[in-house]
């Protein structure tokens with residue numbers, strides 16, 4: 624079977640429990656005003672390195688998950704050569720891992736846009752780790768044949784092994800089976816030597832489910848379990864395209880879900896607390912998004928002002944990134960996968 628990379632779930636869970644509890648919601652405007660200032664202006668002379676970057680190059684998606692926090696507010700996608708220029712700038716600034724996300728990244732040009740960036744990052748930029756997060760519904764075997772060798776990790780989102788629950792969440796396109804896709808992609812990953820990951824969002828509709836049996840059967844290298852997150856302007860608040868409040872679960876419910884799955888060795892939990900500022904997020908214009916205030920504050924684009932100037936406004940918490948095990952074995956060459 625596949626070996627789980629470093630990052631022990633038991634230890635992560637302990638860290639999670641000892642994390643300070645939040646007494647209030649974190650979408651208050653007052654807090655936003657206090658919190659939002661460039662990292663470089665807060666006396667930190669230390670240079671922030673964009674070691675691991677999540678590039679949400681499109682906001683378009685064929686699914687309608689009720690809690691989606693990167694919604695289709697624009698249909699903009701950079702020309703592929705501009706996206707490559709930005710990726711090169713990031714590489715020169717120290718990037719080691721890129722994750723392509725959306726929206727649904729396989730939607731643009733039926734996966735050709737994504738494939739071209741994946742190949743560029745591995746072949747031209749020699750990035751140690753190239754990964755994708757997808758809902759899995761649009762991936763074809765021909766994509767793996769063409770680009771599989773350039774990809775380290777493919778993460779597919781799955782919140783439930785009950786098709787009706789997936790429908791309720793909106794994690795579906797029409798009545799097509801999300802689960803059939805998941806199993807098919809898992810076998811392609813094995814065939815084309817791409818590490819397979821699963822991402823799940825614990826929400827009001829799946830919070831009582833026991834997914835252990837299916838996860839063990841699918842045997843991902845990592846099963847990342849997130850707590851449903853509210854982001855002002857995305858899935859909460861007046862200007863949002865989604866209203867995710869009915870999906871939210873308490874910290875206690877999230878911990879119960881983790882306890883129920885404590886026997887699953889590849890589980891890596893991620894609470895709201897850990898998730899909020901420990902990712903470097905680039906939007907479709909290659910602007911860093913600062914989530915510290917509860918919404919998403921964009922920086923200038925790295926294509927206009929360069930990485931160093933833009934990253935000051937990213938709100939990135941490097942310590943939290945390291946604490947949540949953000950740096951793990953992320954290259955398939957180092958993973959000692961037993962295919």
Ligand code: SF4
Pocket residue numbers: 684685686687688690691692693725726727758780794
């Ligand atoms: S799959 Fe769901 S959560 Fe992901 S981008 Fe699409 S609608 Fe949003």
